[in-house]
Structure formats: C-alpha cells, structure tokens
Amino acid sequence: MARPKARKRKAASAVLIPTPTPRSHSLVSGDIASPIPNHPAGYEAVLKARLPLELISEIASFTSGSALVTLCCASKTCAEISVTALYKFLFFRSPTVAAKCLETLCKRPDYGSHVKYFTLDFTACQELPSDFLTLFKRAVANLPNITHMSIAHIPGNILRGAPFRLGELGYSGIWDHDFTAFLEEQTSIHSLCVLDVTPSDGVLASTALPLLKGIRAVPWVVRTHVTGRSVVFVSIVCILDSNESREQFEAALRSLADAETPAECLSVTFRTRTFATAADITGALAVARKSLPGLVTLGVNMVHGPPMDQSFFSTFADYIAGFERLRGLFFNEASAHTSMVLPSPVQTLRYLHLLERRCRTLRTVGLTPQHTQVLFQPRRWVNAADIPGLYERNPDAFEEALLRTRHLRSEHG
Structure with missing residues (x-):
C-alpha cells in the first residue's frame, strides 16, 4: 500500500513544476495597445481590455436609438456606454x-x-x-x-x-x-x-x-429686448399686412443702430403675399440701409415672392448701392410648396454683374436652391460646389454659394 502513495507524491511534485506563460496578445499592434488578459474573468473584462471605454462610447454614438436600447441589455458595461449616447x-x-x-x-x-x-x-x-x-x-x-x-x-x-x-x-x-x-x-x-x-x-x-451673438425673433422682441445689444446676427420674421405691422418692423430695424457695435448680418423673412414687386421689398428694407450702413450680409426670404427678372435685380442693385461693406446677398423662397420664377443661367450672369457694378464690395450672391446651376467661366460668377477642390485651393476667399472667381486658382482657368 506504501508504493502507490509514493507515486502520488511524485505526480504531485511534477504538477508543481513551473511552466512558461504564453505571451499576451493585443487588439492592435504597437506599444500603445492594451494587452488582453490570458484568463479574463468574463465578457466585460475582455471588453474593457480590448478597447478604451471612451472609444466604445464614441462608436455607440453613431448607432440608432433602437440599437442602443438593445445594447443596454447586453451587460452592465454596455448599458453604461449606451446610456450616455441614448x-x-x-x-x-x-x-x-x-x-x-x-x-x-x-x-x-x-x-x-x-x-x-x-x-x-x-x-x-x-x-x-x-x-x-x-x-x-x-x-x-x-x-x-x-x-x-x-x-x-x-x-x-x-x-x-x-x-x-x-x-x-x-x-x-x-x-x-x-x-x-x-x-x-x-x-x-x-x-x-x-x-x-x-x-x-x-x-x-x-x-x-x-x-x-445671434437672435431670431419677431419685430417687437427685437425692438424691446435687443436694443443696445451688440449682436452679430439678427433674423426678423414678420407679417407686413398692415401699417401698424410695418411700423413695428421699421422700428425694430432702427433699434439695431443703437448698439455700440451694430449687427453685421441681417436676415428678414416676409410672411405675406402683399409684396408683389421688388420695390415693395426694398421699400420695407429702406430703414436698414440707414440704420445699418456697415451691414456685411443681407438675407431676404419671401413667401410667394416676385419673379427674379431684370426689374427685380435692377431694384436690388440700386438698393445695395447704399451699403459700405456688404459682401453677401441671399434670396430664398420661404415656402416649400412654391418656387420663385428664376432667370436662365445666361441672364443670371448678366444680373450678377449688374449687382457687382453697383456694390463693389459684394462677393457672394445666394439664390434659391431650385436655381439652375451657373456654368463656370473665368472672371464670372460660379457655384463653388460645382468646382472640385475650389475651396481647398482658396480657403481665404471661399464664401458659400455663388462666388466671384477673379483672382481664384482653379484647374478650370
């Protein structure tokens, strides 16, 4: 009976001989990768070891809400990650x-x-x-x-x-x-x-x-609460269907001149069908030319606006001639169910040159999205999105929408 016991002791001593541990592996190559434990305690330990939680959270932020709800049920760690994004x-x-x-x-x-x-x-x-x-x-x-x-x-x-x-x-x-x-x-x-x-x-x-720095409001809010404030961007949404509403709108424009640093960007949305011509629109905006002569950007959004023909652009060319620093002029149709009558590409080039001659500082003209794309020609106006790499070659001169191409570098000319 003694011999079998001796054999068991030898076997036990053999088991206690140390063996080399295998090299741990990492998810990515390089010294910055975290090694994966050889014997992880569970799924969550592996998850934490393979990727930083910050990176997993960033990945989760790109998933849909339903996927995040499903991820919440996977584990406690996944729940912590998905709740942040959810x-x-x-x-x-x-x-x-x-x-x-x-x-x-x-x-x-x-x-x-x-x-x-x-x-x-x-x-x-x-x-x-x-x-x-x-x-x-x-x-x-x-x-x-x-x-x-x-x-x-x-x-x-x-x-x-x-x-x-x-x-x-x-x-x-x-x-x-x-x-x-x-x-x-x-x-x-x-x-x-x-x-x-x-x-x-x-x-x-x-x-x-x-x-x-920016406010979008109705006229009475601008007149009452924005007067004297040095805001950069002001957007006024108004319904000019009476003399009283027009007086409130003009009073709001005059109040912008009281600031120590007057606004540089003005956007106006007319929710009315009474403005049948461009003269009606520029007449309502006449106060802006007196109150904000240093305006840099002007946006005009219209519901059922007049056709953008030669009379329209001629009227606005006379209007913007009174601004000293105007660089951007934008027109848009505020109603999604209607679109303005737009000129052809050839007519557009002629009208844009008319605006440029009356306002030498003008650099950008934005037209409604339904507008026919203007073809690129040297020393002409161009839709910058149509020219590959135009922005990369001219980061300082790029200013959205239609861009004057003089002195710009382009592979097209």
Whole structure:
C-alpha cells in the first residue's frame, strides 16, 4: 500500500513544476495597445481590455436609438456606454412619450447628467398629460448639463431656477416676468430663437444675456429686448399686412443702430403675399440701409415672392448701392410648396454683374436652391460646389454659394 502513495507524491511534485506563460496578445499592434488578459474573468473584462471605454462610447454614438436600447441589455458595461449616447439627444413629438421619459429622468438622476440637447416639438393643440408640467419641473432639476434647448408652451415659472446654463435656446410661449427672470439666469446663451411668443409684463434687463451673438425673433422682441445689444446676427420674421405691422418692423430695424457695435448680418423673412414687386421689398428694407450702413450680409426670404427678372435685380442693385461693406446677398423662397420664377443661367450672369457694378464690395450672391446651376467661366460668377477642390485651393476667399472667381486658382482657368 506504501508504493502507490509514493507515486502520488511524485505526480504531485511534477504538477508543481513551473511552466512558461504564453505571451499576451493585443487588439492592435504597437506599444500603445492594451494587452488582453490570458484568463479574463468574463465578457466585460475582455471588453474593457480590448478597447478604451471612451472609444466604445464614441462608436455607440453613431448607432440608432433602437440599437442602443438593445445594447443596454447586453451587460452592465454596455448599458453604461449606451446610456450616455441614448440620453445625449432627447427629441419628443408626442407629449405621452415625453412624459414617460420625464418619469425616468425623475427616478434616475444619473441618466439626466448625460442630456445635452432637449427638444419638445409639439404644439399647444396637443393635449398634455395632467401631471406633465410637474414632471417637467422635477426632471429639469436632474438635467445640469443641457446646452441646447427648444421648447414650447412651458411657463416661465417652471423654468426658473434650472441648474443648467444654456448656449442656445428656442422658445415659444408667453414672455412674462417669469420667463424674463429665467433668461437673466442664463448668462451663457449666445443664440436665441423666439418666434411664436406673446408679450406680457417682462422687460429684459440691459445687462442680461451678455454673450448673445445671434437672435431670431419677431419685430417687437427685437425692438424691446435687443436694443443696445451688440449682436452679430439678427433674423426678423414678420407679417407686413398692415401699417401698424410695418411700423413695428421699421422700428425694430432702427433699434439695431443703437448698439455700440451694430449687427453685421441681417436676415428678414416676409410672411405675406402683399409684396408683389421688388420695390415693395426694398421699400420695407429702406430703414436698414440707414440704420445699418456697415451691414456685411443681407438675407431676404419671401413667401410667394416676385419673379427674379431684370426689374427685380435692377431694384436690388440700386438698393445695395447704399451699403459700405456688404459682401453677401441671399434670396430664398420661404415656402416649400412654391418656387420663385428664376432667370436662365445666361441672364443670371448678366444680373450678377449688374449687382457687382453697383456694390463693389459684394462677393457672394445666394439664390434659391431650385436655381439652375451657373456654368463656370473665368472672371464670372460660379457655384463653388460645382468646382472640385475650389475651396481647398482658396480657403481665404471661399464664401458659400455663388462666388466671384477673379483672382481664384482653379484647374478650370
């Protein structure tokens, strides 16, 4: 019986002899790659070892929402990764769906920390759940990192005291003292869009919104709340269907001249069918030429605009002659269901030269997207997108849309 025991001891000693460990492998070649453990504890350990979590999160950000939901169910690590991408952009068209997400954000503050963009895209005619505003106020308290928000018909008292500091805000609703107080809290806003707003008793302090650089608003907002502010871009959306509305529009344009640094970019959208000719449009814009002589860019958006014929361009050529620094002039049809009557490519070249002769600083003319492409010719106007490599060869001279080609380098001439 003693001999078998001796054999067992020898066998055990043989097992204890050290053996060389195999070389670990990495996902990619090079010294910077992290080695994969020879004996990983599980799937998550392998996942963490093969790729940095930051890189996996970046990959997940390009997947669809349904794929991210599926990824959440794979493992705890995958859930952490997918939640970051899943909650970064929140866009709701349905109040019911939005209410369910708000409930989740109320229960999980850690999810709310990932939200950067928040949009409620439903109108006042859609019935809100009875507890929607309460849920919204509770959820907002858990959203400290939002930078972009677009909401409609949320009272200002619900927004006041929010922990986030926005960079861009789009709002529709009542402009009262609560909403004014909310804006005064948001000291980092640089872009503001307030179109469908009803005036009330709120007056914005002159020191509010110190970083504001661009605003898109109706005339009364520009006249009341933008006066004296050194904004760069102003977009006015108006309905000029009466003498009163026209007076408000002209007063808004005059108020822009009161700033220490007047606006350089002006875009005007006319929501009316009464402007049958270019003379009507330039007549409404006559105040802009006096108030903003240093304007750099002018955009004109029209609903059912007049035909872009020789009379149209001649009228605008006379109008832009009064600007000292104008470099960009843009026309667009604001209605998606109609299109302006556009000239032929040959006529367009002749009209563009007419604009250039009256305003020597003009460099860019943008026409409606349905416009026939202008052929490239030396010393003529050209659609820069049609010329391969034009921007790479002329990064300093490139200015969107139709571009004057004199002194530009191109393989075409």
